[in-house]
Amino acid sequence: MNVGFLGLGVMGRPMALRLVRSGIPLTVWNRTAARAEPLRAAGARVAADPAEVFARTDTVLLMLADERAMDETLGRGTPDFAARVGGRTLVHMGTTSPAYSHGLEADVRAAGGRYVEAPVSGSRAPAERGELVAMTAGDEEAVRSVGPLLAPLSRRTFACGPVPGALLMKLSVNLFLITQVTGLTEAFHFAGRQGLDRRLFLEVLGAGPMASPVSLMKAPKLLDGDFAVQAAALDVLKNNRLIAGAAREAGIASPLLDACHALFEETVALGHGGEDMVAVLRALEARTGA
Numbered sequence: 001m002n003v004g005f006l007g008l009g010v011m012g013r014p015m016a017l018r019l020v021r022s023g024i025p026l027t028v029w030n031r032t033a034a035r036a037e038p039l040r041a042a043g044a045r046v047a048a049d050p051a052e053v054f055a056r057t058d059t060v061l062l063m064l065a066d067e068r069a070m071d072e073t074l075g076r077g078t079p080d081f082a083a084r085v086g087g088r089t090l091v092h093m094g095t096t097s098p099a100y101s102h103g104l105e106a107d108v109r110a111a112g113g114r115y116v117e118a119p120v121s122g123s124r125a126p127a128e129r130g131e132l133v134a135m136t137a138g139d140e141e142a143v144r145s146v147g148p149l150l151a152p153l154s155r156r157t158f159a160c161g162p163v164p165g166a167l168l169m170k171l172s173v174n175l176f177l178i179t180q181v182t183g184l185t186e187a188f189h190f191a192g193r194q195g196l197d198r199r200l201f202l203e204v205l206g207a208g209p210m211a212s213p214v215s216l217m218k219a220p221k222l223l224d225g226d227f228a229v230q231a232a233a234l235d236v237l238k239n240n241r242l243i244a245g246a247a248r249e250a251g252i253a254s255p256l257l258d259a260c261h262a263l264f265e266e267t268v269a270l271g272h273g274g275e276d277m278v279a280v281l282r283a284l285e286a287r288t289g290a
Protein backbone atom coordinates (compact mmCIF):
# COMPACT_ATOMS: atom_id res chain seq x y z
CA MET A 1 0.00 0.00 0.00
CA ASN A 2 1.43 3.41 -0.97
CA VAL A 3 0.11 5.84 1.55
CA GLY A 4 -0.24 9.63 1.48
CA PHE A 5 -0.69 11.98 4.43
CA LEU A 6 -1.99 15.54 4.12
CA GLY A 7 -1.81 17.95 7.07
CA LEU A 8 1.13 17.87 9.47
CA GLY A 9 -0.18 20.05 12.28
CA VAL A 10 -0.31 19.37 16.01
CA MET A 11 -1.98 16.00 15.42
CA GLY A 12 -0.94 15.13 11.88
CA ARG A 13 2.80 15.36 12.44
CA PRO A 14 3.06 12.80 15.29
CA MET A 15 0.57 10.54 13.52
CA ALA A 16 2.52 10.60 10.26
CA LEU A 17 5.76 10.01 12.16
CA ARG A 18 4.30 6.90 13.77
CA LEU A 19 3.28 5.56 10.36
CA VAL A 20 6.77 6.08 8.88
CA ARG A 21 8.42 4.56 11.93
CA SER A 22 6.21 1.50 11.68
CA GLY A 23 7.57 0.90 8.19
CA ILE A 24 4.73 2.23 6.03
CA PRO A 25 5.99 3.95 2.84
CA LEU A 26 4.59 7.44 3.24
CA THR A 27 4.36 10.51 1.00
CA VAL A 28 3.43 13.65 2.92
CA TRP A 29 2.46 17.23 2.21
CA ASN A 30 1.83 20.26 4.39
CA ARG A 31 0.84 23.78 3.35
CA THR A 32 3.65 25.22 5.47
CA ALA A 33 6.57 23.26 4.03
CA ALA A 34 8.89 23.54 7.05
CA ARG A 35 6.57 21.36 9.10
CA ALA A 36 7.31 18.42 6.80
CA GLU A 37 11.04 18.38 7.60
CA PRO A 38 10.83 16.01 10.62
CA LEU A 39 8.97 13.60 8.32
CA ARG A 40 11.68 13.82 5.67
CA ALA A 41 14.28 13.15 8.36
CA ALA A 42 12.33 10.06 9.45
CA GLY A 43 12.30 8.67 5.90
CA ALA A 44 9.05 9.94 4.35
CA ARG A 45 8.91 11.36 0.83
CA VAL A 46 7.89 15.03 0.93
CA ALA A 47 5.64 16.08 -1.97
CA ALA A 48 5.64 19.56 -3.51
CA ASP A 49 1.84 19.76 -3.58
CA PRO A 50 -1.27 17.68 -2.85
CA ALA A 51 -1.50 16.57 -6.51
CA GLU A 52 1.86 14.82 -6.18
CA VAL A 53 0.65 12.95 -3.09
CA PHE A 54 -2.39 11.65 -4.98
CA ALA A 55 -0.31 10.75 -8.03
CA ARG A 56 2.07 8.63 -5.96
CA THR A 57 -0.33 6.88 -3.58
CA ASP A 58 -3.51 4.83 -3.48
CA THR A 59 -4.69 5.61 0.06
CA VAL A 60 -4.57 9.17 1.42
CA LEU A 61 -5.09 10.17 5.05
CA LEU A 62 -6.24 13.74 5.72
CA MET A 63 -5.62 15.41 9.10
CA LEU A 64 -6.56 18.95 8.10
CA ALA A 65 -7.96 21.80 10.17
CA ASP A 66 -11.46 22.15 8.77
CA GLU A 67 -13.81 21.84 5.82
CA ARG A 68 -12.27 24.70 3.84
CA ALA A 69 -8.77 23.27 4.23
CA MET A 70 -10.06 19.90 2.99
CA ASP A 71 -11.92 21.30 -0.02
CA GLU A 72 -8.93 23.42 -1.05
CA THR A 73 -6.51 20.52 -0.69
CA LEU A 74 -8.76 18.12 -2.61
CA GLY A 75 -9.50 20.67 -5.34
CA ARG A 76 -13.20 20.12 -4.66
CA GLY A 77 -15.44 21.88 -7.15
CA THR A 78 -12.69 21.82 -9.81
CA PRO A 79 -11.70 19.14 -12.38
CA ASP A 80 -8.69 18.35 -10.14
CA PHE A 81 -11.01 16.68 -7.63
CA ALA A 82 -11.94 13.67 -9.77
CA ALA A 83 -8.34 13.29 -10.91
CA ARG A 84 -7.17 13.19 -7.30
CA VAL A 85 -9.73 10.96 -5.62
CA GLY A 86 -10.75 8.66 -8.51
CA GLY A 87 -9.55 5.10 -7.88
CA ARG A 88 -8.18 6.01 -4.43
CA THR A 89 -9.24 5.58 -0.83
CA LEU A 90 -9.65 8.80 1.13
CA VAL A 91 -9.48 8.67 4.93
CA HIS A 92 -10.90 11.75 6.68
CA MET A 93 -9.39 11.88 10.19
CA GLY A 94 -10.04 15.49 11.24
CA THR A 95 -13.16 16.85 12.88
CA THR A 96 -15.79 18.40 10.63
CA SER A 97 -19.55 18.50 10.60
CA PRO A 98 -21.14 15.10 9.91
CA ALA A 99 -23.20 16.71 7.12
CA TYR A 100 -20.03 17.91 5.37
CA SER A 101 -18.51 14.44 5.58
CA HIS A 102 -21.68 12.85 4.21
CA GLY A 103 -21.59 15.19 1.19
CA LEU A 104 -17.90 14.54 0.63
CA GLU A 105 -18.48 10.79 0.66
CA ALA A 106 -21.09 11.18 -2.09
CA ASP A 107 -18.70 13.29 -4.20
CA VAL A 108 -15.79 10.88 -3.72
CA ARG A 109 -17.94 7.90 -4.71
CA ALA A 110 -19.28 9.75 -7.75
CA ALA A 111 -15.67 10.36 -8.81
CA GLY A 112 -14.86 6.66 -8.50
CA GLY A 113 -13.07 6.74 -5.14
CA ARG A 114 -13.61 5.08 -1.76
CA TYR A 115 -14.22 7.04 1.42
CA VAL A 116 -13.59 6.28 5.10
CA GLU A 117 -14.39 8.52 8.04
CA ALA A 118 -11.86 7.97 10.85
CA PRO A 119 -11.96 10.79 13.43
CA VAL A 120 -9.93 10.33 16.60
CA SER A 121 -10.28 11.10 20.30
CA GLY A 122 -7.16 12.17 22.16
CA SER A 123 -4.71 15.04 21.85
CA ARG A 124 -1.05 15.49 20.88
CA ALA A 125 0.47 13.32 23.64
CA PRO A 126 -1.69 10.24 22.92
CA ALA A 127 -1.02 10.82 19.20
CA GLU A 128 2.73 10.65 19.89
CA ARG A 129 2.28 7.43 21.85
CA GLY A 130 -0.09 5.82 19.33
CA GLU A 131 -2.84 5.82 21.95
CA LEU A 132 -5.65 7.61 20.14
CA VAL A 133 -9.13 6.15 20.06
CA ALA A 134 -10.23 5.89 16.42
CA MET A 135 -13.80 5.64 15.18
CA THR A 136 -14.50 4.47 11.64
CA ALA A 137 -17.43 4.70 9.26
CA GLY A 138 -17.96 3.82 5.63
CA ASP A 139 -18.06 0.93 3.23
CA GLU A 140 -17.00 -2.18 5.22
CA GLU A 141 -14.33 -3.33 2.77
CA ALA A 142 -12.78 0.16 2.61
CA VAL A 143 -12.81 0.41 6.42
CA ARG A 144 -11.15 -3.01 6.68
CA SER A 145 -8.46 -2.02 4.19
CA VAL A 146 -7.32 0.96 6.28
CA GLY A 147 -7.21 -1.03 9.56
CA PRO A 148 -3.42 -1.58 9.31
CA LEU A 149 -2.93 2.20 9.01
CA LEU A 150 -5.02 2.98 12.09
CA ALA A 151 -3.33 0.31 14.23
CA PRO A 152 -0.03 2.19 14.79
CA LEU A 153 -2.01 5.32 15.72
CA SER A 154 -4.59 4.04 18.13
CA ARG A 155 -5.22 2.07 21.29
CA ARG A 156 -8.66 1.00 20.10
CA THR A 157 -10.64 1.34 16.89
CA PHE A 158 -14.43 1.21 16.87
CA ALA A 159 -16.52 0.59 13.74
CA CYS A 160 -19.51 2.97 13.75
CA GLY A 161 -21.47 1.85 10.68
CA PRO A 162 -22.08 4.01 7.61
CA VAL A 163 -20.89 7.62 7.18
CA PRO A 164 -21.32 9.90 9.18
CA GLY A 165 -21.58 7.48 12.13
CA ALA A 166 -17.99 7.97 13.23
CA LEU A 167 -18.19 11.77 13.33
CA LEU A 168 -21.51 11.59 15.18
CA MET A 169 -19.81 9.27 17.68
CA LYS A 170 -16.88 11.68 18.02
CA LEU A 171 -19.25 14.60 18.62
CA SER A 172 -21.18 12.57 21.23
CA VAL A 173 -17.92 11.86 23.09
CA ASN A 174 -16.92 15.52 22.84
CA LEU A 175 -20.28 16.63 24.23
CA PHE A 176 -19.49 14.72 27.42
CA LEU A 177 -15.92 16.04 27.54
CA ILE A 178 -16.99 19.67 27.15
CA THR A 179 -19.77 19.52 29.75
CA GLN A 180 -17.54 17.53 32.14
CA VAL A 181 -14.62 19.98 32.08
CA THR A 182 -16.92 23.00 32.23
CA GLY A 183 -18.72 21.41 35.20
CA LEU A 184 -15.43 20.76 36.98
CA THR A 185 -14.34 24.35 36.37
CA GLU A 186 -17.64 25.78 37.61
CA ALA A 187 -17.43 23.65 40.77
CA PHE A 188 -13.83 24.82 41.34
CA HIS A 189 -14.95 28.43 40.89
CA PHE A 190 -17.92 27.95 43.23
CA ALA A 191 -15.73 26.39 45.95
CA GLY A 192 -13.22 29.23 45.70
CA ARG A 193 -15.84 31.97 45.87
CA GLN A 194 -17.38 30.27 48.90
CA GLY A 195 -14.05 30.69 50.66
CA LEU A 196 -13.17 26.99 50.63
CA ASP A 197 -9.61 25.75 50.31
CA ARG A 198 -9.55 24.95 46.59
CA ARG A 199 -6.75 22.40 46.97
CA LEU A 200 -8.80 20.56 49.58
CA PHE A 201 -11.85 20.69 47.29
CA LEU A 202 -9.88 19.04 44.49
CA GLU A 203 -8.51 16.43 46.91
CA VAL A 204 -12.02 15.55 48.10
CA LEU A 205 -13.19 15.34 44.49
CA GLY A 206 -10.19 13.23 43.50
CA ALA A 207 -10.87 10.73 46.31
CA GLY A 208 -14.49 10.14 45.32
CA PRO A 209 -16.45 8.46 42.54
CA MET A 210 -16.37 11.52 40.25
CA ALA A 211 -12.59 11.35 39.83
CA SER A 212 -11.63 10.51 36.26
CA PRO A 213 -8.49 10.69 34.11
CA VAL A 214 -9.86 13.98 32.75
CA SER A 215 -10.64 15.53 36.15
CA LEU A 216 -7.26 14.41 37.52
CA MET A 217 -5.50 15.97 34.50
CA LYS A 218 -7.41 19.26 34.68
CA ALA A 219 -7.44 19.73 38.50
CA PRO A 220 -3.75 20.71 38.86
CA LYS A 221 -4.09 23.08 35.91
CA LEU A 222 -6.98 24.88 37.62
CA LEU A 223 -5.15 25.04 40.94
CA ASP A 224 -1.91 26.37 39.45
CA GLY A 225 -3.61 28.69 36.93
CA ASP A 226 -1.67 26.72 34.30
CA PHE A 227 -3.58 27.31 31.08
CA ALA A 228 -0.92 25.82 28.76
CA VAL A 229 -2.78 24.05 25.99
CA GLN A 230 -3.86 20.44 26.10
CA ALA A 231 -7.02 21.26 24.13
CA ALA A 232 -7.38 24.93 23.15
CA ALA A 233 -10.53 26.87 24.09
CA LEU A 234 -10.86 27.90 20.43
CA ASP A 235 -10.92 24.25 19.32
CA VAL A 236 -13.44 23.46 22.02
CA LEU A 237 -15.61 26.29 20.68
CA LYS A 238 -15.30 24.81 17.17
CA ASN A 239 -16.36 21.39 18.45
CA ASN A 240 -19.13 22.98 20.47
CA ARG A 241 -20.46 24.64 17.30
CA LEU A 242 -20.33 21.36 15.39
CA ILE A 243 -22.26 19.53 18.12
CA ALA A 244 -24.82 22.34 18.47
CA GLY A 245 -25.27 22.42 14.68
CA ALA A 246 -25.82 18.65 14.51
CA ALA A 247 -28.25 18.85 17.47
CA ARG A 248 -30.29 21.67 15.87
CA GLU A 249 -30.37 19.87 12.51
CA ALA A 250 -31.85 16.78 14.16
CA GLY A 251 -34.12 18.73 16.54
CA ILE A 252 -32.29 17.36 19.61
CA ALA A 253 -32.28 19.36 22.87
CA SER A 254 -28.76 20.02 24.21
CA PRO A 255 -29.23 22.49 27.09
CA LEU A 256 -25.98 21.73 28.94
CA LEU A 257 -23.93 21.92 25.76
CA ASP A 258 -25.65 25.20 24.85
CA ALA A 259 -24.70 26.72 28.23
CA CYS A 260 -21.08 25.63 27.65
CA HIS A 261 -21.25 27.03 24.12
CA ALA A 262 -22.06 30.50 25.47
CA LEU A 263 -19.28 30.23 28.07
CA PHE A 264 -16.68 29.24 25.48
CA GLU A 265 -17.75 32.09 23.20
CA GLU A 266 -17.16 34.42 26.16
CA THR A 267 -13.80 32.76 26.93
CA VAL A 268 -12.63 33.36 23.37
CA ALA A 269 -14.06 36.92 23.30
CA LEU A 270 -12.10 37.66 26.48
CA GLY A 271 -8.91 36.75 24.59
CA HIS A 272 -8.31 33.22 25.98
CA GLY A 273 -8.95 31.20 22.80
CA GLY A 274 -5.33 30.07 22.59
CA GLU A 275 -5.30 28.79 26.17
CA ASP A 276 -6.40 25.41 27.48
CA MET A 277 -10.14 24.76 27.82
CA VAL A 278 -9.91 25.25 31.62
CA ALA A 279 -9.59 28.97 30.74
CA VAL A 280 -13.40 28.81 30.70
CA LEU A 281 -12.75 29.79 34.34
CA ARG A 282 -12.18 33.35 33.07
CA ALA A 283 -15.71 33.48 31.62
CA LEU A 284 -17.16 32.27 34.94
CA GLU A 285 -15.11 34.87 36.83
CA ALA A 286 -16.31 37.60 34.46
CA ARG A 287 -19.95 36.61 34.97
CA THR A 288 -19.49 36.64 38.75
CA GLY A 289 -17.69 39.98 38.77
CA ALA A 290 -15.18 41.21 41.29
Ligand SMILES: NC(=O)c1ccc[n+]([C@@H]2O[C@H](COP(=O)([O-])OP(=O)(O)OC[C@H]3O[C@@H](n4cnc5c(N)ncnc54)[C@H](OP(=O)(O)O)[C@@H]3O)[C@@H](O)[C@H]2O)c1
Pocket (backbone or CB within 6 Å): 006, 007, 008, 009, 010, 011, 012, 030, 031, 032, 035, 063, 064, 065, 066, 068, 069, 070, 072, 073, 093, 094, 095, 096, 120, 121, 122, 123, 124, 230, 231, 235
Ligand atom coordinates in the same frame (compact mmCIF):
# COMPACT_ATOMS: atom_id res chain seq x y z
N1 LIG B 1 -5.55 18.91 18.61
C1 LIG B 1 -6.33 17.96 19.10
O1 LIG B 1 -6.28 17.64 20.29
C2 LIG B 1 -7.30 17.23 18.20
C3 LIG B 1 -7.81 15.99 18.63
C4 LIG B 1 -8.67 15.29 17.80
C5 LIG B 1 -9.05 15.84 16.57
N2 LIG B 1 -8.56 17.06 16.19
C6 LIG B 1 -8.98 17.57 14.87
O2 LIG B 1 -7.99 17.18 13.92
C7 LIG B 1 -7.81 18.19 12.92
C8 LIG B 1 -6.37 18.68 12.94
O3 LIG B 1 -6.10 19.18 14.24
P1 LIG B 1 -4.68 19.79 14.65
O4 LIG B 1 -4.75 20.00 16.13
O5 LIG B 1 -3.59 18.99 14.06
O6 LIG B 1 -4.76 21.20 13.91
P2 LIG B 1 -3.56 22.19 13.48
O7 LIG B 1 -2.35 21.98 14.32
O8 LIG B 1 -4.16 23.54 13.42
O9 LIG B 1 -3.20 21.68 11.99
C9 LIG B 1 -4.08 21.95 10.95
C10 LIG B 1 -3.51 21.44 9.65
O10 LIG B 1 -4.37 21.89 8.59
C11 LIG B 1 -3.57 22.63 7.65
N3 LIG B 1 -4.38 23.66 6.99
C12 LIG B 1 -5.13 24.62 7.58
N4 LIG B 1 -5.75 25.38 6.64
C13 LIG B 1 -5.34 24.88 5.44
C14 LIG B 1 -5.64 25.23 4.09
N5 LIG B 1 -6.49 26.23 3.79
N6 LIG B 1 -5.07 24.50 3.11
C15 LIG B 1 -4.23 23.47 3.40
N7 LIG B 1 -3.91 23.09 4.65
C16 LIG B 1 -4.47 23.79 5.67
C17 LIG B 1 -2.45 23.19 8.46
O11 LIG B 1 -1.38 23.57 7.62
P3 LIG B 1 -0.28 24.67 8.11
O12 LIG B 1 0.75 23.89 8.88
O13 LIG B 1 0.21 25.25 6.85
O14 LIG B 1 -1.02 25.67 8.96
C18 LIG B 1 -2.12 21.99 9.35
O15 LIG B 1 -1.39 21.01 8.64
C19 LIG B 1 -8.86 19.27 13.24
O16 LIG B 1 -10.02 19.01 12.52
C20 LIG B 1 -9.10 19.08 14.75
O17 LIG B 1 -10.37 19.54 15.14
C21 LIG B 1 -7.68 17.75 16.96
